[in-house]
Amino acid sequence: MADLLKKEQIQIQKTIWFFLLMSWIFRWWSGVLFYQLNNAPFVSVEADNTFWLFHALQFPYFSIHYFYIGIILDLLWLVFAIIGLTIKHNRIISTLMCLLFINYFITFNSVSTHHEHILTGLLFCIILLPIKDHKNFVLVFASIRFYAVFTMFSAGLWKVCRGSVVNPLQMTEILKTQHLDYIVNYPESYYTNFINYLIINPNISNFFWHCSWLIEVAFIIGFLTRKFDKILGIGILLFFFFNYLLMDLFFIEFCIFTIAFYPFKGVWDYYNTKLAISKSI
Amino acid sequence: MGNTYFYKLLKHNMLLFILIIGFITCQLIFTYKQVETTPFFNYGMYSENCLPKKTYQTIAIFENEHKIVQDQLPVFLKYQLRTYSKLIAQDSIDDVVNTIENRFGKETNLSNYLIKYLTNNKRSIKEFPKWVEEQLDKTKLSIKIEYYEWLNESFELINSKKLH
Known part of the structure; x- marks a missing residue:
């Protein structure tokens, strides 16, 4: 069991390093690495106290206002990701990567002036990188699985509390706001016709809205059992595939959470047996 | 248990x-x-x-009155554009300035320090159009808010307002 767990722990950590590398490439292509955000005029800290602290300590300021610091931070991310993928566990590099990523998360969201959740999957999963001890790794992995369940289920719950799940025009209004630019700039395209069709047929767009809500609330089962984890993992992928198709939201980095629903035999056997508390204790 | x-x-x-x-x-x-x-x-x-809204608004960049399509712009630039428009609508006053002054007092050293690093000022707003030109490697750009109405199953431009 220990060998299988060790193998799976390495697999999970390498997958996270791979996502970090892909994220770097995707962000370079999107033009949002530190050096590409150089001298961005506006920031938005909103009411986030952690953002306030980071900005007061000037970490985002140095990252975006000093071009060469930005370049160095970008290169460090790339080099750490490559090292993490190729060599054995290294706690110092893993810890530095975590700090680097937290700084990027805060700086990017500040400069976007819109605090997105697109990177929260990676933000939580990178906690697994510095951990070497099997017991702690399994406990933290189980915690991240519960957090992934929470992210999806709470989204469904917010829609109930705010009443948007029963709003008959919710999806059509989201589509109008989301695609206004595309529709006015490409009035004849197939995609515009598709989105227009959904806007003028609220019953069909609501079908997608309610299906996505059902996927979200179905995650409540994840708090009670791991029996349906494969379905929940597919649920996340489906949810974000349709998000991309209908809303043009590309949440690939968030999908790292699906790793928590993969049935790692070694990890969960260890969780069920080695971490089990006998009744005599 | x-x-x-x-x-x-x-x-x-x-x-x-x-x-x-x-x-x-x-x-x-x-x-x-x-x-x-x-x-x-x-x-x-x-x-x-x-x-449902009466009007739906978007921000557009024009080069010699020729519109630059938004999906050709970097994502974060679109967000920066929204903040630019919001700050102009608020007479260049960042909401966070009030929050800082409420929490730490007006004209205190801490407030002044936080305002410098946490908020956007008039200088940033003034320099924004030039920064956009550098980002897009274009000159003589104008920035406008466009207002659309959803009429007869499509969007119709009803008004626009020049920001720069």
Whole structure:
């Protein structure tokens, strides 16, 4: 069991390093690495106290206002990701990567002036990188699985509390706001016709809205059992595939959470047996 | 009960148990207050009620009156454009300035320091059009807000306002 767990722990950590590398490439292509955000005029800290602290300590300021610091931070991310993928566990590099990523998360969201959740999957999963001890790794992995369940289920719950799940025009209004630019700039395209069709047929767009809500609330089962984890993992992928198709939201980095629903035999056997508390204790 | 997740945490790693209980408590507080402080996020995912609007607005960049299509712009530039338009509408006053002054007083050293690093000022607004030109490697750009109405199953431009 220990060998299988060790193998799976390495697999999970390498997958996270791979996502970090892909994220770097995707962000370079999107033009949002530190050096590409150089001298961005506006920031938005909103009411986030952690953002306030980071900005007061000037970490985002140095990252975006000093071009060469930005370049160095970008290169460090790339080099750490490559090292993490190729060599054995290294706690110092893993810890530095975590700090680097937290700084990027805060700086990017500040400069976007819109605090997105697109990177929260990676933000939580990178906690697994510095951990070497099997017991702690399994406990933290189980915690991240519960957090992934929470992210999806709470989204469904917010829609109930705010009443948007029963709003008959919710999806059509989201589509109008989301695609206004595309529709006015490409009035004849197939995609515009598709989105227009959904806007003028609220019953069909609501079908997608309610299906996505059902996927979200179905995650409540994840708090009670791991029996349906494969379905929940597919649920996340489906949810974000349709998000991309209908809303043009590309949440690939968030999908790292699906790793928590993969049935790692070694990890969960260890969780069920080695971490089990006998009744005599 | 003996083999629940929390019990395992408690028995095998007390520090992690305390951290997770602390995390859950803070998450519940921030969820109740409907605000976010990293890493306590509220995953609304478009849960705010969207009602039909009279007008829908977007910000467009023009080069010699020729519109630059928004999907050719970097994503973060679109967000910067929105902030530019919002600040102009608010007479160049960043909301965060008021929050800082309410918390730490007016004209105090701490307030002045925080305002410098946490907020946007008139200089940023003035320099923004030039920065956009550098980003797009173009000159003589103008920025406009366009107002659309949803009429006869399509968007119709009803008005526009020049910001720069």
